[in-house]
Structures are given as C-alpha cells and as structure tokens.
Amino acid sequence: MSATYPVLRITASDAARPSRLAHVWRSRELLRELIIRNLKVKYQRSLLGFVWTFLNPLMTVGILVLVFSHVVRIPLSDYWAFVLSGYFVWNCILQTLNTGTYIFAEHSRLTRSVAFPSEILVFGAVGSRLLEFLAEMTLILILLIAFHHAAVPASFALFPLTLIIQVLLVIGMALPIATLSVFYYDVQHALPIALTTLFYLSPVFYPAQMVPEAARPFYFLNPLAGLLTLYHEILYAGRMPSLTLLFGMMTASLLVYLIGYAIFSRYADVFPEIV
C-alpha cells in the first residue's frame, strides 16, 4: 500500500518539515558531484593546473616576506615560515567568501527548477576549495618541517582540529553573505572592501602579540584573528596553543556556524522565486 512509497508532505508552515541537515544528507551524492565538477572545470584544461593555484598566493607571500623583513622589519625568526603558516589560510577563506557573492546567481537555473537544499551549493564551493587547501597545506607542512623545524612538532597533530574550526567559520560566514547577495547585488562590491579591511585587522603578516594589550579584546572579536593565531602557534611556533584559545575558537566557530546557518535558513525558501 502507500506505506511502501516515501511520503512527502509540504505545507506553508515549518511544522511538517524535515530538518535541513537531513535534506542535505539525502543530497550528499549531489554535493559530491558538485565538488568533482568544480575541480574538473578548473583543472581539466589547464596544463599547470595546481601549480597556478599554489604559485599565486606564494607570490604574495614572497612580497610580504620581502617588505616585512627588509623594509618594515617584523622581529620574527624565519619570518617566511610565519607568513607561510597563515597566508594560505587567509587566501582560502577570502576566495570562498568571494564565491559566496555569486554562487546562487550562477546556479539560478538549478535553483529555480530542482528541489534541493540550496546550501549544497555553498558546501560544494567550500568543499572543492578545501581540497585544494589540503594540497597546498601538505606542501607547506613539508616546507616547514624541512626548513623551519627540522623535525615534526607534536603540535602538527592539531591541524585537523584547526581545519574543522576553519570550515565551520567559513560556512558560517559564507552562508549569510550568499543569502544577502541574492537580495542585493551591493554585496559583491562591498565584500572586497570589507575583506581588504579585515586583512589588515587580522594577523596575516604580523603576529597578534604585536597588537597593543589594551586593544586585544576588541581585536579578537574578529574570529579570523583567533583562527590565524591558532595556525601560527601550531605550525610556525610548533607549540600547543593555550586551552583558552583552542576552546574559545571551538566555541566561536560553532556559534558563527549556527548563526550563519540560521540566517540562511530564514530566507532560503524564497531563493527559487527570486534568483
């Protein structure tokens, strides 16, 4: 009888709806295909492929190192190792957030004609960028082990944890950015300005310790400041971060994720009608 068929009931209210995460889980095959598509489209017609992905931020690192160890001197030993352990993280976040401004517009046909949880598109962008990031970080870890630590510091074991924190933060920031971009094209103009500001307000080319003591409580309101400091501790300094920082960031990233997802969920239902 009808019990053998999956039954779906749709109403105007939220009461009868399955949770978004359950819906996302059912669409995991689509998520995987989107990640594969993103990577294929980017790399299949490129001879040097990943070399470009790695070289581009590496050039910036080179410039930062040149300027901040020879012109404006930042007193850190192996300054290149310091910049290397933070800049690629920054770059990954920056690119993912920028993708958020056009991801729904780019997939408007899909959003208008298929019933799927649209956060999958954001997850797909985060996922494919994350795979590239893992490849980049593998190279960076090797460089740091070979030329900076001359050993494998135990703190490297925390890398997967910082990665999870990073993913939660990025999703929590990308979802509201993508949501707002559906309603206002202003976002794609405003975001680069915001990110440029954030670049200077985050410890990318200078350590957070150089920020005046009095300003630090405000400084660390920016969750990226904490994330980058975590990376600096773990990868550059090669020591275990303070538990305050670690648990603080775990809580903060979870909060950002939940709030960002809630904002997105509030408006996601109307995306098919307006993209």
Add this chain to the structure above:
Amino acid sequence: MPSSAATPTFSLRSSDRGLEAAVELRGVSKRFYYYDHRTSSLREWFIRRILRHPLSVGRAEFTLRSFDLRVGRGQAVALIGSNGSGKSTALRLIAGIYRPSSGTIWTYGRLTAVIELGAGFHPELTGADNVALYAAVLGLGRRELMARYDEVVDFAQLEGFMDTPLKYYSSGMEARLAFSVAVCLQPDILLLDEVLAVGDQAFRNRCLARLRSYHERGGTLILVSHEVEALRELCTRAVWLEKGVMQMDGDVDEVLAAYQVHDGNRSPGAQ
C-alpha cells in the same frame, strides 16, 4: 455533452477515489512577492528594518488560488492553460521547489521533476560527466546511474560523443542527452514542464513511446505542454488552469476542446 457518461472516471474525488493517490493538493495557494526593492538601496533596507516592515515588500499576486487536485497512481494528467495561468507554479509546488502560501501537498513515491531540461549542465564538462551531474541533480546516485548509463547513452543515440565537452554539442544533442537522463530515471511520479519539444521528429517519437511505456508500467505522469497532439496521446485526464484558478478537470479530449474554444475566442487570429 454526449460523452459525459464516460467522463466521470476522472472527476475530482468521485470515481477516482478507488485509485490510491500519488499526488494530492488541498487548498493550495501561491502568492508571489515581486521583489522590486532588489534594485533599491541598502539604505532603504535599513529603513524597512527599523520600521519593522518585512523584507519582502512589493506587489503580491496570486499565481495559484485554492487549488485542489488529486492524481491517482498510474494516471497521466495534462495541465493546460495560457501563459501565466499557474501551470508551472503548480508543478513547482508539487515538486517541492516552491513552498505554498497556504494549503497542503502530499506526494506518495519517488518524484522526479524536469522543469528546465539540463539544469545544472556545464558546458566545459564532457557528456559523460554531465550525465553523472544531471543524474545527481535529479536525485539519482552514482551507483544507480552506473546501472543505467548505457541505456541513457543508447536512448540519446550519442555513442562516440560522451567524451566530448558539452559546449561542442548542438542544442538538439544537448536536449537529447538531458531528456535521456530524465526518462531513464524511472521514478514513481514524473513531472515534465514543456520539455516535449525536444530534438528531431524521430527522437520525439521515441520520447513519446518511452513515456507511454512508463505510463503503462504504472508510472504517474503530470505534463505541462502546449503540444495538444502529444497530450492527447499520452494523457487521459486534463486540468485547465486560468489565472491561477482551475477552470475544468476531466477527460483530456473534452477539456482540450473547451480550452481551444476559449483560446480561439481570446485570440481569433491564432491557429
């Protein structure tokens, strides 16, 4: 009407009560807000927030008004009506793309909706990659697809083109590939929106044959189309919508005849 004795089979909730429902809509309305303010400024948005106006201020219009529909399992139903009558909205509501403003929709069984053919296709990817992507878009996993992949390629008659990027396909080839994926899915309920006019005559005939055999095997079909001949051939029942309100529901020939009279009156020059 002389044939009225034969038609009650498909009138709402009377004799099709015997049929188990595949899709049921009760009092479904859909109101659209026109997001005029999309072009307006952020300043206005802040003002709206402060004055506690909802984000969605704009003209609201009904595209579907208290729509009741019960489609029995194994029925083939045509949704007809002029442009802007609410057919596509109804289909999107059943597919779960839009949420209704009020009312309830039940679907019993695995549902595939093809609203725009090839949505999700990427021009840089090969035919084979696009098949995998489009199948996932329509809800088919990779393993299930593998079992049907040859059938898809065979039906599209695109052997030898599957490793070619889609951007080198003609539009007919692209549509054939998309349609092949869609018809090889074998859902319990299939919704098609204006996607019958695909490819050359030979391919269209095979599509129709395919849909007929899908229907004969017990599949439920809801079609939106302006192709009267195809509708007559595939469907037994038709539902006519006009400005979001149901005008008629019954035997396909009768409803189509009534619709064509109406359509002819509206635009005497046409056809």
